[in-house]
Amino acid sequence: MSNYSIKDLEQLSGIKAHTLRIWEQRYNLLNPKRTETNIRYYDDGDLKLILNVAFLNENGFKISKIVAMSREEIRTVVLDMAEASMAQHDMIHGLTFCMIDMDEEGFERFLSTSIQKLGFEQTMFDVIYPFMAKIGILWQTGAITPAQEHFISNLVRQKLIVAIDCVNWSHGGKKFLLFLPEGELHEISLLFSSYLIKVNGHRVIYLGQSTPFGDLLSVYRLHQPDYLLTVLTSQPANDEAQAYLDSLSKQFPEAQILTSGYQVIDKGLTIPSNVRLMKDFGDFKEILGEISPVMQEK
Known part of the structure; x- marks a missing residue:
C-alpha cells in the first residue's frame, strides 16, 4: 500500500489541495492518517475516492450529492459513465483508476471500448499517449509506484505488439x-x-x-x-x-x-x-x- 501527501492527491486528481482540505473539514470526505512523527498522509483507498469524486464533480455532480453516496455507489457510477463516454479526459480517468487499482480486466474493458469507438490509431493518439505522458510525470514525482507504472506499460505494450502483428x-x-x-x-x-x-x-x-x-x-x-x-x-x-x-x-x-x-x-x-x-x-x-x-x- 502506498502513502500519498495532499499534494500527490492534487496532482493525480486535479483538485486543488485547498479545496480538498475544505471538503475534508466540511464533509468529512477524507480521514488522513498520521506517521509516528505526526505527518499527515493518505492511502490507496483515499486516492481512489478522490479520483472518483473529481470525475463526478467534473461531470456535473455537486459535492453535497457525491458525499451522500457510498464508496461502492460512487465507483459504480464512475465506471459506467467513463466507459460510456467519448471524452478524452473521462477515458484517461478510467485508465488512471485501473492503474491505481491494478485492475487488468477494467483496463482491457476501457481500452477495448475506446478502440471500438475511435479505432486503434486514434485511441493511441487521443487516449493512451496522453495517459502515458501523465503517468510518466507521476512516476518521476513519486506520486505512483514503479510497480503501477510497469503494470500499465506492459499492458499497453502487449496491445501494441498484437496490433503490429496484424498489419500486413x-x-x-x-x-x-x-x-x-x-x-x-x-x-x-x-x-x-x-x-x-x-x-x-x-x-x-x-x-x-x-x-x-x-x-x-x-x-x-x-x-x-x-x-x-x-x-x-x-x-x-x-x-x-x-x-x-x-x-x-x-x-x-x-x-x-x-x-x-x-x-x-x-x-x-x-x-x-x-x-x-x-x-x-x-x-x-x-x-x-x-x-x-x-x-x-x-
Missing part, C-alpha cells in the same frame, strides 16, 4: 531501423512508431530496448536502412545527449535520423543536418506523409 507489409516502401540507446527501456513510443510505419506501407527492422552501439552499426551495414528512429526518454543522460546525436550523425551519414524524447526536445541542442527532431507523433505522421507518395522506390 506489402514488401515496398522505405526501410526504418528502430532502436533505443543503451540503458533506455521506455519502449512504448518506439512500438507505436513501428505500428505507424507499417500501416503506412514501409518496412521495420526493430532492435528495441537498450541497443549497444556496436550492434547498431552491424545491423545498419547489413540492411542499409533509409531511416534510423530512436527515442531518448531517460538515456543518454542530459550532458551526453549532444554527443550521442553527433555520433549517430557521423556514423550514419547516408541515413535520415529521426529522434524524439525528453532528453532532446527543447534542450537547446545543436541538431546535425541529417538529424530531425520530432516533438510528438503528429510530427512523425507528417514525415510519413511526406515520404509515402514515393514509398515504392526502394
